Amino acid sequence: MEGKTKIAVVVRDDLAGWQRLNVTAFLVSGVAARFPETVGADYQDASGQGYLPMFGQPVLVYAAGADALRAAHQKAVDRNLAVAVYTEELFATDNDDDNRAAVRAVPTEKLALTGIAVHGSRNAVDKALKGLSLHP
Template sequence: MFDTKVALIIRDDLAVWQRLNVAAFLATGIASAAPDAMGEPYIDGKGNRYGNMLGQPMLAFEADLHGLQAAHRKGLERELTLIPYVQAMFSTGCDEDNRQAFLAEDADSLNLVGLAIRGPKKAVDKAIKGLQLHK
């Protein structure tokens, strides 16, 4: 199977459009951080070429703020790949503003609305222990 695991954790009190937006951004972060995990491009029966996707599943979980912060802390302790998304990023309009909003956060108490984690399967499982799959 896979030696690594990818988990997207989305805060449970977001509007549906926000949940989808956060999941999309987190997935692109994982793809960028793990180019070795990308699959091959798709080709249909007529020979049309399409883009490639991550070559392994990404599981979506939900959590409240404290659950996200706990997973973040455990991910840092285990040196896993982490892709964070904080509440303030909803009010920005570009990547540079997102990075500035993130930099302004209290690093010990990030107002997380989403977090992607990738790493060895057992280490990711420990970081997300107790979280439920997204409904």
């Protein structure tokens, strides 16, 4: 299934650089956790030093304004894609329990999204993110 699926991240374009990187890292961890088949084998250099495995497929990263991000989120949910969310409130928390509580406290339509990760069939992901630009 790996060759037929796609991983994409959309980060809000008004975030600071460190925030965009942080949001991206957290979001893709959700894809790896839920879909272990997306992760390849361990790496090893010529000296025999081992390294952690990584995704076995590209991760496309997009940037979008708040409205376009919200629209992409809705399209992804409507298409029953696997979606990870990162909201503004998560910048103020420091543990997974508080992160989940912060998201749980807000209805879907009021989430202050800073980014989403989407995993699913290539076609469905492309349709959900149609019109967005790759991150510069």
